[in-house]
Amino acid sequence: xxxxxxxxxxxxxxxxxxxxxxxxxxxxxxxxxxxxxxxxxxxxxxxxxxxxxxxxxxxxxxxxxxxxxxxxxxxxxxxxxxxxxxxxxxxxxxxxxxxxxxxxxxxxxxxxxxxxxxxxxxxxxxxxxxxxxxxxxxxxxxxxxxxxxxxxxxxxxxxxxxxxxxxxxxxxxxxxxxxxxxxxxxxxxxxxxxxxxxxxxxxxxxxxxxxxxxxxxxxxxxxxxxxxxxxxxxxxxxxxxxxxxxxxxxxxxxxxxxxxxxxxxxxxxxxxxxxxxxxxxxxxxxxxxxxxxxxxxxxxxxxx
Amino acid sequence: xxxxxxxxxxxxxxxxxxxxxxxxxxxxxxxxxxxxxxxxxxxxxxxxxxxxxxxxxxxxxxxxxxxxxxxxxxxxxxxxxxxxxxxxxxxxxxxxxxxxxxxxxxxxxxxxxxxxxxxxxxxxxxxxxxxxxxxxxxxxxxxxxxxxxxxxxxxxxxxxxxxxxxxxxxxxxxxxx
Numbered sequence: 001x002x003x004x005x006x007x008x009x010x011x012x013x014x015x016x017x018x019x020x021x022x023x024x025x026x027x028x029x030x031x032x033x034x035x036x037x038x039x040x041x042x043x044x045x046x047x048x049x050x051x052x053x054x055x056x057x058x059x060x061x062x063x064x065x066x067x068x069x070x071x072x073x074x075x076x077x078x079x080x081x082x083x084x085x086x087x088x089x090x091x092x093x094x095x096x097x098x099x100x101x102x103x104x105x106x107x108x109x110x111x112x113x114x115x116x117x118x119x120x121x122x123x124x125x126x127x128x129x130x131x132x133x134x135x136x137x138x139x140x141x142x143x144x145x146x147x148x149x150x151x152x153x154x155x156x157x158x159x160x161x162x163x164x165x166x167x168x169x170x171x172x173x174x175x176x177x178x179x180x181x182x183x184x185x186x187x188x189x190x191x192x193x194x195x196x197x198x199x200x201x202x203x204x205x206x207x208x209x210x211x212x213x214x215x216x217x218x219x220x221x222x223x224x225x226x227x228x229x230x231x232x233x234x235x236x237x238x239x240x241x242x243x244x245x246x247x248x249x250x251x252x253x254x255x256x257x258x259x260x261x262x263x264x265x266x267x268x269x270x271x272x273x274x275x276x277x278x279x280x281x282x283x284x285x286x287x288x289x290x291x292x293x294x295x296x297x298x299x300x301x302x303x304x
Numbered sequence: 305x306x307x308x309x310x311x312x313x314x315x316x317x318x319x320x321x322x323x324x325x326x327x328x329x330x331x332x333x334x335x336x337x338x339x340x341x342x343x344x345x346x347x348x349x350x351x352x353x354x355x356x357x358x359x360x361x362x363x364x365x366x367x368x369x370x371x372x373x374x375x376x377x378x379x380x381x382x383x384x385x386x387x388x389x390x391x392x393x394x395x396x397x398x399x400x401x402x403x404x405x406x407x408x409x410x411x412x413x414x415x416x417x418x419x420x421x422x423x424x425x426x427x428x429x430x431x432x433x434x435x436x437x438x439x440x441x442x443x444x445x446x447x448x449x450x451x452x453x454x455x456x457x458x459x460x461x462x463x464x465x466x467x468x469x470x471x472x473x474x475x476x477x478x479x480x481x
Contacts, residue, residue, distance in 0.1 A: 025351075184427075
């Protein structure tokens with residue numbers, strides 16, 4: 001054994017920004033997260049050149065998975081062109097040389113803040129969701145040691161109580177995003193602040209979803225073909241946002257999740273939230289040949 | 305613009321993990337490792353934060369170089385076995401706890417994939433059901449596994465056959481046909 005055999009060759013920087021030991025730790029935790037769907041696994045959450053709370057959790061997962069052949073798509077609230085999405089995409093490309101794309105169908109790895117694309121993901125795609133607060137029990141139990149015990153006991157009575165109180169006070173469930181969902185019949189997880197519209201897309205999906213919270217130093221996963229059931233009462237069905245009948249004012253796309261844009265006269269205009277789907281619709285209108293993937297929602301209804 | 309190129313070990317670890325991740329995500333489907341054997345798994349997963357048990361001297365030397373602590377099987381978070389004549393070591397594996405399921409061990413075993421006893425797999429990651437043939441494991445292996453795992457406690461299993469790898473997470477129900 002010599003000193004040379006104990007050390008690695010000098011490199012100007014680690015490939016994919018993270019050093020090898022950080023990647024190994026994330027790999028070990030990702031395997032455990034996949035093995036116990038919906039269970040939050042603690043990890044060290046290294047420093048990345050971005051403030052905590054801006055997607056550092058998702059970024060670390062992406063940096064670990066990337067190689068020069070991985071096609072990366074980054075979205076922020078559905079849009080590929082927001083500052084956060086564009087910056088993360090450029091960062092990932094710079095540290096790894098990975099090609100980037102805006103098209104959901106071409107991507108191998110999709111890092112997303114708070115949306116799942118409208119086109120169905122395939123069984124070789126990985127969706128990385130950025131998570132601000134991974135603990136669904138936090139609103140009902142701020143002490144995380146007790147919350148851990150509640151997860152261990154599958155003691156989710158207070159989650160149901162919270163929903164019941166919302167129905168009692170407001171006549172409906174007021175939880176708009178991060179709707180608590182039961183994964184594989186055992187762990188309640190937060191699906192990250194995706195709208196209610198997107199939660200059914202995780203149920204028995206073909207793709208692998210990894211949810212990572214950099215500030216909170218936890219990650220959890222939803223493997224393919226895993227049950228993800230939003231918590232609902234038998235007599236109060238789960239309802240998604242009523243966007244099925246809305247039409248995008250820019251592209252004319254219809255039946256998908258929309259951004260509401262307030263107008264001067266007090267009314268609202270709507271724009272499709274999945275920006276690349278809107279762009280594709282515009283291109284098709286202009287006579288270009290465009291390939292649309294199969295979508296989860298058809299005519300504004302979730303396909304069964 | 306110039307961008308960093310992955311080193312050879314980085315490329316290998318990345319490809320190894322990709323195979324392991326998809327093997328565990330889709331139990332029963334056979335994935336391909338970039339190189340045969342367990343060496344790649346050690347490079348991709350093991351470092352000084354791990355406690356590892358192995359019965360093989362060559363692997364033990366490689367593991368020692370990573371800085372991982374060599375421990376008896378009961379204290380190990382990763383267990384690499386090259387000979388597995390009977391299922392007794394399973395009883396000593398760390399299964400984690402309800403509070404900390406992630407402390408359950410990862411067991412890596414050699415096996416012959418594609419021949420031998422037929423298994424029916426169900427659970428997360430399996431589209432309906434999957435069938436798989438595994439040979440080279442002791443006869444009572446699957447009954448012991450089933451008796452030990454009380455979800456979410458349990459252990460993860462990777463079966464290695466040359467460059468082929470199959471992953472069986474604790475969430476998978478295995479039925480011996």
